Amino acid sequence: MEFSRRDTLALGLGAAALTVLPFRLNAAADDAIAAFTGGADVADGGVTLTAPEIAENGNTVPVSVEAEGATAIMLLASGNPTPGVATFNFGELAGAHAASTRIRLAGTQDVVAIAKMADGSFAKASSTVKVTIGGCGG
Amino acid sequence: MASGVKPRIKAPKKATAGEAVTLKTLISHKMESGQRKNKDGSVIPRSIINRFTCEFNGKSVVDVTMESAISTNPYFEFEAVVPETGELVFTWYDDDGSVYTASKKVAVA
Helix, strand or coil, X not given: CCCCHHHHHHHHHHHHHHXXXXXXXXXXXXXXXXXXXXXXXXXXXXXEEECCCEEEECCXXXXXXXXXXXXXXXXXXXXXXXXXXXXXXXXXXXXXXXXXXXXXXXXXXXXXXXXXXXXXXXXXXXXXXXXXXXXXXX | CCCCCCEEEECCCEECCCEEEEEEEEECXXXXXXXXXXXXXXXXXXXCEEEEEEEECCEEEEXXXXXXXXXXXXXXXXXXXXXXCEEEEEEEEECCCCEEEEEEEEEEC
């Protein structure tokens, strides 16, 4: 098989794209955010994300989120093999728009909470958690 | 059905009308993430609870979509407004199609 100039160029571009891809570490997390917000702008503030600064065991990291007036809150762990953690949809009888749970973290990373407000806007908060022992098995 | 699945709930028995009560739920489940490998090096398939809902008298309190990053024995703490005497119904949906339910009655004085 002979390579034309066009083929060679295409191959080169493909290879370049492949080498660049791994540096988009949070690509999956960004995609998840885009899927949740539909591409809308996400403002900082309005969400309280409570997570420990240092988690000794990545298998159970307690986190809690609170966003006044939110209809849904999505939690993401940007450094996990699959960044999605959970999405809380608050119903009409929800008391405070807050929830706590325990999550797994593969390593030191940012945990991100994105809240969808009742008026359709979005807000986010993030918190860096240092993980001593990762929680995704080896 | 995964073995040994047992829901546990902490909810108050009494409340005043319109009060926001704190609910704590925990269900024993191994929440296999689909990332771990067994001794042969093959991946252990994912087996998690992927959805949890809480309703009071048929009205939604919270509906949680869960991914594999939720820890073993998923624990949730949240608040619900109790407008009248009724029953809280908690439902967990397993990947394998099993549905686990539990309920608690709350009396409004």
